[in-house]
Amino acid sequence: MNHTKKLVLVGNGMAGIRTLEHLLKIAPGAYDITVFGAEPHPNYNRIMLSSVLAGGAGLQDIVINDWNWYEENHIRLYTGDPVIAIDTDKQQVRSRSGVCVAYDLLLLATGSNAFILPLPGADKDGVIGFRDIHDCEMMMETAKAYKKAAVIGGGLLGLEAARGLLNLGMDVTVIHIHEQIMDRQLDEAASSMLRRELEEQGMTFLVNKRTAAITGRRRVEGLKFADGSGLEADLVVMAVGIMPDIELAVSAGIPVNRGIIVNDYMETGIPGIYAVGECAEHRGITYGLVAPLYEQGGVLAQRLAGIEAPGYRGSVTSTKLKISGVEVFSAGCYQDEPGTRSLRYQDELDGVYKKIVIKDEQLIGAVLFGDTSDGAKLFSLIKSGESVTGREKELLLGFNPGQSETSGSLVLEQMPDDEIVCGCNGVSKGAIGEAVAAGCRSLAEIKACTKASASCGGCKPLVEGLLQLYAGAETGEPVKEGICGCTTLDRDAIIDGIREMGLKSVKEVMHVLGWDEPEGCSKCRPALNYYLGMLWPLDYVDEKESRFTNERYHANIQKDGTYSVVPRIYGGVTSPADLKKIAAVAEKYNVPLVKFTGGQRLDLLGVKKEDLPGIWSELNMPSGHAYGKTLRTVKTCVGNTFCRFGTQDAMGMGIRLEKAFERLNAPSKVKLAVSGCPRNCAEATIKDLGVVAIDGGWGIYVGGNGGIKVRAAELLCTVKTEDEVMEWTGAYLQYYREQADWNERTAHWVERVGLESIKQALASDETRKQLVGRIEEALSTATDPWREIIEDREQLKNFVQLPELIQ
Ligand SMILES: Cc1cc2nc3c(=O)[nH]c(=O)nc-3n(C[C@H](O)[C@H](O)[C@H](O)COP(=O)(O)OP(=O)(O)OC[C@H]3O[C@@H](n4cnc5c(N)ncnc54)[C@H](O)[C@@H]3O)c2cc1C
Ligand SMILES: NC(=O)c1ccc[n+]([C@@H]2O[C@H](COP(=O)([O-])OP(=O)(O)OC[C@H]3O[C@@H](n4cnc5c(N)ncnc54)[C@H](O)[C@@H]3O)[C@@H](O)[C@H]2O)c1
Ligand code: SF4
Ligand code: FES
Numbered sequence: 141m142n143h144t145k146k147l148v149l150v151g152n153g154m155a156g157i158r159t160l161e162h163l164l165k166i167a168p169g170a171y172d173i174t175v176f177g178a179e180p181h182p183n184y185n186r187i188m189l190s191s192v193l194a195g196g197a198g199l200q201d202i203v204i205n206d207w208n209w210y211e212e213n214h215i216r217l218y219t220g221d222p223v224i225a226i227d228t229d230k231q232q233v234r235s236r237s238g239v240c241v242a243y244d245l246l247l248l249a250t251g252s253n254a255f256i257l258p259l260p261g262a263d264k265d266g267v268i269g270f271r272d273i274h275d276c277e278m279m280m281e282t283a284k285a286y287k288k289a290a291v292i293g294g295g296l297l298g299l300e301a302a303r304g305l306l307n308l309g310m311d312v313t314v315i316h317i318h319e320q321i322m323d324r325q326l327d328e329a330a331s332s333m334l335r336r337e338l339e340e341q342g343m344t345f346l347v348n349k350r351t352a353a354i355t356g357r358r359r360v361e362g363l364k365f366a367d368g369s370g371l372e373a374d375l376v377v378m379a380v381g382i383m384p385d386i387e388l389a390v391s392a393g394i395p396v397n398r399g400i401i402v403n404d405y406m407e408t409g410i411p412g413i414y415a416v417g418e419c420a421e422h423r424g425i426t427y428g429l430v431a432p433l434y435e436q437g438g439v440l441a442q443r444l445a446g447i448e449a450p451g452y453r454g455s456v457t458s459t460k461l462k463i464s465g466v467e468v469f470s471a472g473c474y475q476d477e478p479g480t481r482s483l484r485y486q487d488e489l490d491g492v493y494k495k496i497v498i499k500d501e502q503l504i505g506a507v508l509f510g511d512t513s514d515g516a517k518l519f520s521l522i523k524s525g526e527s528v529t530g531r532e533k534e535l536l537l538g539f540n541p542g543q544s545e546t547s548g549s550l551v552l553e554q555m556p557d558d559e560i561v562c563g564c565n566g567v568s569k570g571a572i573g574e575a576v577a578a579g580c581r582s583l584a585e586i587k588a589c590t591k592a593s594a595s596c597g598g599c600k601p602l603v604e605g606l607l608q609l610y611a612g613a614e615t616g617e618p619v620k621e622g623i624c625g626c627t628t629l630d631r632d633a634i635i636d637g638i639r640e641m642g643l644k645s646v647k648e649v650m651h652v653l654g655w656d657e658p659e660g661c662s663k664c665r666p667a668l669n670y671y672l673g674m675l676w677p678l679d680y681v682d683e684k685e686s687r688f689t690n691e692r693y694h695a696n697i698q699k700d701g702t703y704s705v706v707p708r709i710y711g712g713v714t715s716p717a718d719l720k721k722i723a724a725v726a727e728k729y730n731v732p733l734v735k736f737t738g739g740q741r742l743d744l745l746g747v748k749k750e751d752l753p754g755i756w757s758e759l760n761m762p763s764g765h766a767y768g769k770t771l772r773t774v775k776t777c778v779g780n781t782f783c784r785f786g787t788q789d790a791m792g793m794g795i796r797l798e799k800a801f802e803r804l805n806a807p808s809k810v811k812l813a814v815s816g817c818p819r820n821c822a823e824a825t826i827k828d829l830g831v832v833a834i835d836g837g838w839g840i841y842v843g844g845n846g847g848i849k850v851r852a853a854e855l856l857c858t859v860k861t862e863d864e865v866m867e868w869t870g871a872y873l874q875y876y877r878e879q880a881d882w883n884e885r886t887a888h889w890v891e892r893v894g895l896e897s898i899k900q901a902l903a904s905d906e907t908r909k910q911l912v913g914r915i916e917e918a919l920s921t922a923t924d925p926w927r928e929i930i931e932d933r934e935q936l937k938n939f940v941q942l943p944e945l946i947q
Contacts, residue, residue, distance in 0.1 A: 144172045147444070148233055148243040150223045150388065152177025154186055155417025155433040156249025157205060158566060162441030164213055170445060173215045174241050176233070179272055180220035182207050187430065187564055187595045189276045190462050193304030196657050199273060216241075226392035228410055245412050245444065248389060248400060252382035252418040252428070257292065261354030267376045270301045279377065283308035286374030290314075290363055292351055294321035296461060298379030299338065303463045305377070306342050307659065313344040313371060315351060315363070317380075325459050325470040329486065330493050330509040336701075337466050337491070346371070384419045384426050399426040404451025406440040416440050422452060429457050431563025438566075458519045458563070460512065460598035464626070464661040469515035469598065472505035472522045473497055480504065485536045488698060489690060489767065489809075496535050501527040503535065516602030520555055537848055552605050561602050564595035572603060576610040583607065584628040597625045623881070624663035626655045631881050634668070638675055646672065646683055667882035670769070673805055674877055677918040682805075690767035693938075694925045695752055698745065703752060705731075705744040706766035707759050708802060711776045711794035711814075712740030718761065725758050739773030739811060741766065753939050756926040763926045765803065769883070772811050774798040775823070779816025779833070786816035788833035793862055794822075797831070797869060803922035804873065804915070807880040807889075812869075825853045828886040829872060831865055834858065838865050842872060842898070843890030851887045854895045856902075871908040874915035875901055 149156045152175050160173065177183075181203075188202040210217045218239055225234045232242040254269025256262055266282065268275050279301070283289075289305045291298045294316030302312045314321070320331035321338075335345060350366040354376060362372045384399035395401045395409035399421030406414045406422075417433045418426060427433060432455035439452040458471035474497060476482050485494040492510035496503060496518065502525050506518040518535065521528060528535060555561075557570035567590045575589045586603055587593050593600045622628040627650075629637070634653065643649045646668045650660050660668070669686035690696050695703035707722065722742055726734050732746035741764055747755060756763075766772060774797050777783065779790025794814040804810070813824035814831040824830025826846035830853050832839045837860040844853025856872065859865055875898065880889040890898065902908055929935045 145170070145244040146242060147171035147173050147245045147247065148241055149173065149175045149247045149249060150233065151249035151251055151417070151419070152179065152181075152183055152217070152219065153249060153251045153417065154183070154204075154430055155251070155437055156247060157183040158434050159247065159249070159416055159437035159440050159444075160213075160215070161205075162438055163444050166441060166447065167445035171245070173213070174243075175210070175215055175217050176221060176223045176235055176239075176241075177217070177219045178222035179274075181273060182210070182217075182219070184273070185564075185595060186272070187462075189270070189273065190300035190304060193270075193276050193279060193301065194307045194464070194659070195304075196464070196659075199276075223388060226388065226394075226413075228392055228394075228413070231412070243412075245414065247440075248394075248408070248413065248415040248419060249417045250385040250388060250419045252384050254378060255381045255383050256378050257351065257380060259351060259354055261356065261360070262378075264354055264356050264360045265358055266356075266360040266374060267354055267378070269378050270297055271382075279305065279375065280308060282375045283310050287311055288313075288373050289375045289377065290371055290373035291377045291379055292363075293317075293379035293381070294345065294347070295324060295379060295381070296322065296459060298377070299343075300462055301377050301379055302338075302343050303341070305375075310375070311344075312342070313346060313373075314338075315346045315349045315365075315371070317348070317350055319347050321345065321347070322461070322468070322470075325474070325507075326468070326509075327474055327476075327495060327507055329484070330468065330470075330495070330507045333491065333493055333509045334461075334466065334468055336697075338463075341463075341465060382418065382428055384421070386419060389415070389419070397421050397424075404439075404453065405443045406436055406452065407443075414440055414443075423454050425454060427455065427457065429459060429563070430566075431455065431560060432457060434560065434563070434566035456519075456522055458515065458522075458598070460515065460596050462596045464657045464659050465665065467508070467510055467512040467662065469506070469508040469512035471515065471519045472503075473499075474505040474507045483532055483536050489696060494536055496532070498528060498532070501529045503528045512598070513601040516561070516599050517552070517605070520559065520602075523559075552602070552609050561606065562590075562592035562595075562599040564599070565591040567592035567599075569606060572606045573610055576607060581607075581611055582628060583622065593625070600625050623667055624661055626650070626657040626660050626664050627653065629653060631667075631671075635671055635675065638671060644672065644676065644680065646686055670805065670807060670882045674918070677914075677921060691769070693749065693752065694763055694767065694929065695747070696767040700746075702746045702748060704766070705747050705752065705755055705759075706737065706741050706764035707761035708764040708798075709741050709761075710798045710802075711774055711791050713776070713791055713795060714742075721759055721761070725755050728758070729755055737766070737773075739766075740775050741773055749939055753930055753936055757930050762802070762924045769806055769808050770810065771798070771801045771804045771806070772809050775811070775813040775827070777815050777821040779814075783816055785819055786833070787835055788816055788838065790814045790816035790822065790833060793831060793838075793865060796862065796866065800866060801869070801873065801915075801919070803924070804877075804919060805922070806873070806877055807882050808885045810873065810876075810886065826850060827853060829853075829869060831869075836860065838862075840865065840868050840872075843887050843895065845885060845887035847885075849887075851891070854890065856895070856899065867908055867912055868902070870915045871902050871911040872898070874911040874918075877915070877918070878911075 183205040185202045185204050191197040221235045221237045223233045224236050234240045254271045289310040289312045291302045291314045294314050302314050305312045321335050351363050352366045353364040355362045360376050364370050386396045389400045400415040400419050402415050402420045402422050406416050408415050416436045436452050442449040456472050461468040481498045483496050495507045497505035503521045508515055555569050559569050561569050571590050575586050580586045580589050593603050637653050649668050665686040669683045672680045684692055729751050731744045735743045737743050774794040776790045776794035780786030810828045812829050813822040813827040815822040815824045816833050824832050825841050826844040830841040839858045840856045841853035842856045845851040
C-alpha cells in the first residue's frame with residue numbers, strides 16, 4: 141500500500157511550478173504529484189512573451205521545465221485540460237476531459253486573466269488580451285495581414301505589447317486613460333521622459349482617452365472614444381490590468397475576496413487547500429510580478445516539507461520595463477506623500493532622471509529613467525530598511541565601488557546569502573556565489589547556469605557586481621563583461637570584430653557578432669555607431685536613429701520640451717556684429733531666456749522645435765555643439781593681449797584649438813580651456829584638456845572634470861610652441877577616441893588606464909604624427925549640422941511642416 145501523500149497542483153504556471161521545484165529540492169519524494177495545466181504547454185516563462193513578440197526570443201527559448209523534467213521528477217502532467225471542479229469533501233478534483241484525481245493536499249496556482257473591458261464590441265475578432273502563448277501567436281499572425289494596432293492601457297504590459305507590435309511592422313497607437321503613462325509605477329517627470337522616448341521609437345499616444353466602444357462587423361475596424369473621437373484599428377490589445385483567476389475556488393466554496401484569501405503560510409480557508417501566485421490574496425494584496433510569487437512559493441514549499449519557518453510577510457516590489465532602448469526602473473513607494481522626503485537628479489543632456497523617496501531615515505522608493513544601473517542596489521536598500529541618513533548623495537548620484545565605506549560593493553557584501561538577486565528567476569545571492577565557485581566567469585555563464593538575468597534583465601548590474609565581488613577578487617583582474625545586456629562582448633572584442641570582419645553598419649555588427657537583442661538598446665546602438673564612425677571615418681554614414689534626441693535635433697531638449705540654441709563663439713571671443721545677430725534673433729523668435737553658459741557661450745533657451753531651422757538660418761553661425769558627444773567649448777582668459785600677468789596669447793591659442801577640433805566626434809563630450817598664466821583664470825585644470833601658459837611655453841593638463849565628481853587634471857607634458865600644443869592635443873584626443881569606451885569622459889578614462897600609460901603611448905614623435913593624421917582624416921568629413929539641415933528638405937521635415945520651410 142502506497143502511503144505517499146497525494147499533492148495536486150492546479151495551474152502549470154510560474155508560481156505553482158516554482159513551488160514544486162523548491163519542494164523537490166528540500167523534500168524529494170515526499171509527495172505523489174499531479175499537475176493540471178489549462179494551456180497545452182509545459183511550464184514556460186510568461187515574462188519572456190514580451191521578448192518573443194518583439195523578436196528577441198523564440199517560443200522554444202522560454203520553456204522553463206520541458207516535458208522531460210516532469211517525467212524525471214515522476215510528476216503526472218495533464219496539459220490542455222483545466223480542472224473544472226473540486227470536491228472538498230471527497231478531496232478530489234475533476235478536469236474538463238473527465239479525469240478525476242484524489243488529493244491529500246491541493247495547491248491552487250491558477251494565476252490571472254487579462255482584464256477585458258466590458259465594452260460594446262469587445263467580442264469582435266481581433267480584440268485580445270496579452271497573457272499567454274496563444275495571444276502572442278495571434279498577434280504575430282495578425283501583423284502579417286494587418287497594419288493598424290491599438291493597445292488600450294499604457295502600463296507595463298501595454299507598452300511592451302506596443303513595442304513588440306512595432307517590431308512586427310504595425311503602426312501602433314497606445315490609448316491611455318490618464319495623462320501620464322505607467323502612472324502606477326512612475327512619477328510625472330519619468331513618465332514624460334518615457335513617453336518622449338517611446339514616441340521617438342515610433343509609438344503614438346492618445347492620453348486622457350476613455351474607450352467607449354469597439355466598432356466593426358465581425359472583425360474590429362476601430363475604436364470610439366467617450367469624447368466622440370475615433371481611431372481606425374485592425375487589432376485591439378487590451379492591457380488594462382489583470383483579474384486573479386478565482387472561478388474554480390469560488391465554485392468550490394473556498395473563501396475569496398479579489399483573490400483567494402490566504403494566511404502567512406499560503407493556507408486558504410479550507411484545510412489542506414493552499415493557494416500561491418497571482419490568484420492568491422495575502423493581507424489584502426494580490427501581486428502581479430513574479431518576485432513576490434516566488435517568495436510565496438518558497439514559504440509554501442517549506443510548509444509542505446514540514447519545515448518550521450517564518451511565514452510570508454508580504455513584499456515590496458520593483459519593476460523594470462522590458463523595452464530595448466529604454467531604461468526605466470521603479471520600486472516601492474515612488475510618489476511624494478506626507479512625511480516623505482524626495483530627492484531628484486535630472487540630467488537633460490543624457491536623458492537621465494533619478495528620484496529617491498525617504499521616510500524616517502529609510503529609503504522607501506525609487507524611480508530611475510535613462511540609467512537604471514543602481515536599481516537593484518537601491519531595491520536591496522529599500523528591502524533591508526536600514527538607515528540611509530548621510531548617504532543620500534551616493535544613493536542619488538550612483539554607487540561607486542571603492543569610493544566610500546558605504547559604496548556599492550559594500551551593499552553587495554552585506555547582502556544576506558538568501559536574498560533574491562534575480563526576482564524573475566528566483567536566484568539568490570548565494571546561488572550566484574555557488575555558480576562562480578563552480579567556475580562561471582562571465583554574465584553569460586552565470587545566466588546559463590542559474591538563469592539569473594535571463595528574463596527582464598533588471599538584475600544584470602547586480603549580477604555583474606556579484607561576479608566582480610566573487611570572481612574579480614579571486615583572479616585579481618576585473619571580469620570582462622558585455623557592453624550592455626544585448627551582448628556578452630566587451631568593447632575590445634567588438635572593435636576587433638568590426639575591424640577584422642570589415643563590418644560597416646550597426647545592424648551588421650549586431651547580426652554578425654550575435655547580439656541577443658536584435659534591435660539592440662540605448663546603450664549599444666549609439667556605442668556601435670560611434671565605434672563604426674571612429675574606425676571607418678571616410679566611409680561610415682552616421683546613423684542618426686542611433687543617437688540621442690539632443691544629437692538628432694542638434695539642440696538641447698529642455699524639461700518643458702523646448703530646445704536651446706548655442707551658436708559657436710570661438711574661444712568665447714565675440715563681436716558686436718554677432719551680438720547684434722543673436723539679439724535680433726532672440727527678439728524676433730521671442731526667446732524667453734538668453735544666458736551666458738559656464739563655457740563663455742550665449743545660450744538661447746526655450747526655443748520651439750519648429751523655430752530651430754529659422755533661428756539657425758538667421759544666426760548664420762556654426763553650431764556650438766552644446767548638445768553632443770563632441771568638442772563643446774574652448775574657454776579662454778584674455779591672456780597677454782590685455783592682462784598684465786599674461787605670458788602667452790590665450791585667446792589666440794584657444795581660438796586655434798577650437799577651429800581645429802570643432803565637430804569632433806568623441807566617445808563623450810570634451811571641454812577645453814586655455815589660460816594665459818598659471819593664475820589659471822580659465823580654470824583649465826578642471827577641463828578634459830587644459831592648456832596653461834608658463835614662462836616660455838605651455839603646460840598641457842588632461843583628465844580634469846568640474847562636474848559631479850570634481851577631478852583635477854594631471855600634467856601630460858610641457859611644450860614650447862603653439863604648434864606643439866596643437867600636435868599634442870590632436871594626438872591625445874585621437875588616442876582617447878580610439879581607446880576609451882563610448883560615453884566615457886576623459887576623467888574616467890585617465891583614471892581607469894592611468895596617466896602613465898597615456899604618456900608612454902604618446903611619447904614617440906612618430907606615433908603622435910600618426911594619431912594626428914587620423915584625427916585630421918576624421919575631421920575632414922565633418923560638416924556643420926545646422927547648415928546641413930537647413931539645406932536638406934528631407935531633414936527639415938523633422939522640424940517643420942513643409943509649407944513653412946525656410947529656403
Ligand atoms: C507579457 C507579460 C510580460 C510580463 N513581464 C513580467 C516581468 O517583466 N516581470 C514580472 O515580474 N512579471 C511579469 N509578468 C507577470 C508574470 O508573468 C506573472 O506575475 C506570473 O506569470 C504569474 O504566475 P502565476 O503562476 O501566478 O500565474 P501564471 O503564470 O499565469 O500561471 C497560471 C496557470 O494556471 C493555468 N490555469 C488557470 N486555471 C486553471 C485551471 N482551472 N486548471 C488548470 N490550469 C489552470 C493558466 O492557464 C496558467 O497557465 C508578465 C506577464 C505577461 C503576460
Ligand atoms: N516589465 C514588467 O514587469 C511587466 C511587463 C508586463 C506585464 N507585467 C505585469 O502584468 C500585469 C498586467 O500588466 P498591465 O500593464 O495590464 O497592468 P497595470 O495594472 O500595471 O497597468 C494597466 C494600465 O492601464 C491603464 N488603464 C486602466 N483602464 C484603462 C482604460 N479603460 N483605458 C486605457 N487605459 C486604462 C491604467 O491606468 C494602468 O496604467 C501586471 O501585474 C504587470 O505588473 C509586468
Ligand atoms: S590666467 Fe593669467 S593671463 Fe589669464 S587672465 Fe588670469 S591672470 Fe591674466
Ligand atoms: S530580475 Fe528580471 S531577469 Fe533578473
